[in-house]
Amino acid sequence: MQKAEVLLAGLGGQGVQLASDILAEACTLAGRRVSVLPSYGAEARGTLIRAELVISDEEIIYPGVLEPDIFVGFSQEAYDYFLPALTGDTAVFYDSASVTPSASEPSAAKQYPIAAMEVAANAGNPKAANMAMLGAVAAASELVPKDALEKVLSRGPKERAKTSVMAMGKGYELAMQQLGT
Amino acid sequence: MPRNKTFAVTLDQDLCKGSDCYICVNACPKGVLAEGERITSKGLRPAQVKDPDACTGCRICETLCPDLAITISDTSQAATTVPAVGRRQPASPSSGGWTTSPGALKPGPHYMMGDDACAEGAIAAGCAFYAGYPITPASEIMLRMATRLPETGGVFVQMEDEIASMAAVIGASWSGLKGMTATAGPGFSLMMENIGYACMTETPCVVVDIQRAGPSTGQASRPASGDIMQAKWGTHGGVEIIALVPWSVQEMYDLTIRAFNLSERFRVPVILLGDAIVGHLRESFHVEETVELFDRAKVPGAPPFGTEEEAGVPPMPAFGQGERLLITGSTHNEFGIRKTADPEVQQRLVRRLSRKIVAHLDEITDYELYYEDDAQRMVIAYGSTARSALWAVKRARDHGEKVGMLRLKSIWPFPGEVIRQWGDACQELIVPETNLGQVSQLVQQHATTPVSLVSQTNGEIMDPRRVTDFLLDGRTKLAS
Amino acid sequence: MGRVLREKYTRQPTPFCPGCGHGIFLNAFLHAVDELGLDFDKTVFVSGIGCGAWVPSPHFQADTLHVTHGRAVAFATGVKTANPDLNVIVIGGDGDIATIGGNHLIHAARRNLPLKVFCLNNFLYGMTGGQVSATTPQGDITSTTRQGNPERPFDLVDLARGAGAPYVARFPVSQPRKLKRGIINALSFDQFAFMDVLSLCPTQYGRANRAKRGYEGPSMIWSMLEHQKGTVAPREKLDSENPEGKIPIGEWYAES
Ligand code: SF4
Ligand code: SF4
Numbered sequence: 067m068q069k070a071e072v073l074l075a076g077l078g079g080q081g082v083q084l085a086s087d088i089l090a091e092a093c094t095l096a097g098r099r100v101s102v103l104p105s106y107g108a109e110a111r112g113t114l115i116r117a118e119l120v121i122s123d124e125e126i127i128y129p130g131v132l133e134p135d136i137f138v139g140f141s142q143e144a145y146d147y148f149l150p151a152l153t154g155d156t157a158v159f160y161d162s163a164s165v166t167p168s169a170s171e172p173s174a175a176k177q178y179p180i181a182a183m184e185v186a187a188n189a190g191n192p193k194a195a196n197m198a199m200l201g202a203v204a205a206a207s208e209l210v211p212k213d214a215l216e217k218v219l220s221r222g223p224k225e226r227a228k229t230s231v232m233a234m235g236k237g238y239e240l241a242m243q244q245l246g247t
Numbered sequence: 248m249p250r251n252k253t254f255a256v257t258l259d260q261d262l263c264k265g266s267d268c269y270i271c272v273n274a275c276p277k278g279v280l281a282e283g284e285r286i287t288s289k290g291l292r293p294a295q296v297k298d299p300d301a302c303t304g305c306r307i308c309e310t311l312c313p314d315l316a317i318t319i320s321d322t323s324q325a326a327t328t329v330p331a332v333g334r335r336q337p338a339s340p341s342s343g344g345w346t347t348s349p350g351a352l353k354p355g356p357h358y359m360m361g362d363d364a365c366a367e368g369a370i371a372a373g374c375a376f377y378a379g380y381p382i383t384p385a386s387e388i389m390l391r392m393a394t395r396l397p398e399t400g401g402v403f404v405q406m407e408d409e410i411a412s413m414a415a416v417i418g419a420s421w422s423g424l425k426g427m428t429a430t431a432g433p434g435f436s437l438m439m440e441n442i443g444y445a446c447m448t449e450t451p452c453v454v455v456d457i458q459r460a461g462p463s464t465g466q467a468s469r470p471a472s473g474d475i476m477q478a479k480w481g482t483h484g485g486v487e488i489i490a491l492v493p494w495s496v497q498e499m500y501d502l503t504i505r506a507f508n509l510s511e512r513f514r515v516p517v518i519l520l521g522d523a524i525v526g527h528l529r530e531s532f533h534v535e536e537t538v539e540l541f542d543r544a545k546v547p548g549a550p551p552f553g554t555e556e557e558a559g560v561p562p563m564p565a566f567g568q569g570e571r572l573l574i575t576g577s578t579h580n581e582f583g584i585r586k587t588a589d590p591e592v593q594q595r596l597v598r599r600l601s602r603k604i605v606a607h608l609d610e611i612t613d614y615e616l617y618y619e620d621d622a623q624r625m626v627i628a629y630g631s632t633a634r635s636a637l638w639a640v641k642r643a644r645d646h647g648e649k650v651g652m653l654r655l656k657s658i659w660p661f662p663g664e665v666i667r668q669w670g671d672a673c674q675e676l677i678v679p680e681t682n683l684g685q686v687s688q689l690v691q692q693h694a695t696t697p698v699s700l701v702s703q704t705n706g707e708i709m710d711p712r713r714v715t716d717f718l719l720d721g722r723t724k725l726a727s
Numbered sequence: 728m729g730r731v732l733r734e735k736y737t738r739q740p741t742p743f744c745p746g747c748g749h750g751i752f753l754n755a756f757l758h759a760v761d762e763l764g765l766d767f768d769k770t771v772f773v774s775g776i777g778c779g780a781w782v783p784s785p786h787f788q789a790d791t792l793h794v795t796h797g798r799a800v801a802f803a804t805g806v807k808t809a810n811p812d813l814n815v816i817v818i819g820g821d822g823d824i825a826t827i828g829g830n831h832l833i834h835a836a837r838r839n840l841p842l843k844v845f846c847l848n849n850f851l852y853g854m855t856g857g858q859v860s861a862t863t864p865q866g867d868i869t870s871t872t873r874q875g876n877p878e879r880p881f882d883l884v885d886l887a888r889g890a891g892a893p894y895v896a897r898f899p900v901s902q903p904r905k906l907k908r909g910i911i912n913a914l915s916f917d918q919f920a921f922m923d924v925l926s927l928c929p930t931q932y933g934r935a936n937r938a939k940r941g942y943e944g945p946s947m948i949w950s951m952l953e954h955q956k957g958t959v960a961p962r963e964k965l966d967s968e969n970p971e972g973k974i975p976i977g978e979w980y981a982e983s
């Protein structure tokens with residue numbers, strides 16, 4: 067059985083929920099089972115938001131993330147909140163523009179900075195930083211096929227689809243370089 | 248100048264309520280009507296026609312009589328004949344039953360939120376009416392229905408509160424449509440009186456309760472399963488209903504369809520007891536090519552509230568078919584005629600309302616077994632908690648524990664016999680719940696084996712590690 | 728006509744007290760139905776709990792939905808939206824429609840579905856023992872206001888108009904011909920219609936307020952009818968001045 071637990075976290079308004087939905091739809095398209103447990107509470111701008119994804123090729127029993135394989139931190143708050151609990155088995159991606167990795171409390175987790183905001187700006191849509199992060203997730207897990215992500219991202223209005231696909235592809239590249247595969 | 252007598256005055260003394268009224272006696276300007284002399288067996292002294300010849304045909308008496316006891320007729324004209332009013336035949340009498348429908352969503356895999364899948368299940372089940380009121384975490388069902396019903400030719404109304412929502416759904420059901428509402432804790436409480444009305448009037452309808460942490464406003468967006476008992480006992484009088492408990496987005500879809508079928512089949516409100524987890528969870532699920540649907544029988548002339556069988560489900564005509572339906576929440580006979588002081592009718596009705604459900608327990612009961620073959624202990628779980636529980640059972644199995652699991656998909660009527668059998672076959676039954684022990688009490692009632700409750704009431708999904716810890720700790724307990 | 732109406736439209740005699748104003752309304756209503764030729768096979772009467780709610784159910788030979796206290800208008804909303812071809816008529820008392828059910832009334836008026844709502848206003852709860860309601864005049868005696876009602880009542884015409892009802896009317900049972908005309912107008916109106924029917928409850932209201940209101944004579948209901956006639960006047964006459972504080976009756980159509 068293949069299974070990946072992915073934890074996405076950021077602030078309200080950063081597109082955490084949207085990113086998790088796109089990831090989930092791509093996995094569904096690729097014939098995987100996927101569940102997304104959204105964070106509770108009012109998803110107001112500025113509050114800590116998380117989405118727990120479980121991707122599997124079998125039926126998903128417990129839909130929450132207990133031991134994340136991948137953690138994506140969209141903001142400093144999210145990064146600081148979740149990092150201490152992560153182990154050496156978690157691949158951590160964070161936006162190097164908005165997150166300063168903690169120096170005082172070295173984490174066991176393997177950490178990979180992704181210049182997501184920059185990638186998004188270069189692609190022509192500063193709001194597509196979350197899409198760059200999706201590319202990184204695809205690079206880190208065999209369960210998330212990049213072509214399915216492209217398909218889902220291509221559904222929207224043309225211009226936005228183009229920038230999203232571009233940002234995602236760049237994020238994928240940046241992650242691949244660091245993951246060394 | 249002598250006047251031609253042209254009016255006949257008839258006063259039906261059986262209908263007249265007599266001296267406490269005498270409106271006509273006081274009203275007649277010509278003294279035609281007078282106080283009565285005769286006292287009836289009911290102790291009334293009806294008015295009488297004293298001087299019919301004086302009647303001018305002004306009809307003041309006729310229009311004022313509260314009991315339609317007076318008829319003034321113009322004798323110079325032909326006698327008024329009352330046309331016989333026959334029953335109109337319904338446009339499409341139907342014997343109801345099962346049919347196969349193509350469904351509404353494209354067959355294959357879909358990815359959706361549980362609340363959305365519930366709405367899609369309703370559309371697939373032929374739901375054509377939704378009335379509701381916004382409430383977290385059920386509002387998404389209403390949002391989707393507000394879009395989907397107009398697309399599919401159905402009717403959507405946002406009502407002023409949950410009382411009205413439930414009322415409107417019942418009204419629509421008698422207009423012939425399959426109807427639904429969805430709510431959560433506080434709104435569910437408000438719906439209770441009319442859910443009881445739906446039970447009493449045998450009105451098919453589906454009520455979705457996306458349970459949230461209570462009591463009262465509690466934690467509006469967090470899960471719990473505190474409404475299990477309320478679903479059954481929340482309405483007064485003590486009556487059977489059906490309640491289903493989905494554990495996934497797939498089942499938010501499948502069990503909503505089943506809820507409609509059961510409600511049509513048994514003419515009873517069916518409650519889908521979700522929670523904030525399965526409501527807001529997004530998941531991939533599968534849509535089949537076709538959907539099996541059950542429709543209520545519409546048989547003209549048949550008594551809509553009674554059958555020969557003690558556990559029977561009578562046919563249900565709709566409004567506007569000339570059936571002249573008498574529908575009431577008061578005790579009634581098979582034709583809907585109120586019998587509010589008849590012990591026999593009350594007993595027969597209450598018995599049948601219960602028997603029609605309980606006698607079909609096997610048809611309604613739905614559950615799944617996991618690792619049950621050599622199980623010495625069984626976890627009994629339901630809803631989102633069952634996902635945490637199954638995760639825990641797998642871990643315990645990894646540790647060599649002979650633990651199995653029974654997952655309830657229907658919770659009312661309670662499948663006590665199934666519980667009894669597993670109790671007899673095992674040394675312990677373990678019930679994890681996100682309440683203070685509602686189903687565990689029921690399990691205890693039916694099992695002779697020890698029953699343990701693993702309770703969590705912190706407004707979070709049941710922590711699977713909590714259940715694992717219990718299962719692994721229990722090993723040492725059992726050994727000693 | 729009495730016999731014709733009985734046989735054509737009713738199932739059985741009513742259980743109302745002798746002289747009950749609701750019976751006079753029933754009489755006027757059936758006169759209106761007959762004059763209009765309203766198809767009872769395509770008409771649903773929805774009513775809640777209380778004496779007024781018993782007018783249609785179980786008495787009328789049409790589809791009748793006798794529901795929970797106060798909720799008739801909400802049930803009717805479901806019936807009508809699910810099948811717009813039906814004539815949907817709500818009949819009930821002031822306790823049912825304007826007190827416990829007041830919220831549904833104002834929202835139905837706002838929503839403006841073509842429902843017809845007749846509130847048989849006898850100023851208190853009849854069936855449950857003469858308690859104060861939202862329309863009991865200030866100072867009146869009820870079983871829960873022995874010293875006189877300290878609260879102010881709703882003016883149902885103002886309430887319904889304020890909520891947006893495009894047709895609002897008020898007629899007293901003491902003027903059955905005007906009442907019938909109003910019912911015909913309400914039933915033939917193509918939008919939401921509300922009528923405040925000034926009814927009379929001799930048993931509860933009459934007895935409790937006999938001394939206060941000066942209801943005289945052996946037939947209390949007759950004295951109440953006479954008294955009622957004296958308290959009302961056509962709204963057109965009152966628009967300029969109303970020194971005696973008469974209750975305006977008539978029809979109010981929304982300017983459109
Ligand atoms: S008005 Fe009717 S009920 Fe009253 S006394 Fe006359 S006949 Fe009898
Ligand atoms: S029709 Fe007029 S005159 Fe004749 S009995 Fe009735 S009230 Fe009297």
Ligand code: SF4
Binds near residue numbers: 748
């Ligand atoms: S209690 Fe009053 S309203 Fe009720 S039937 Fe008697 S008189 Fe009429």
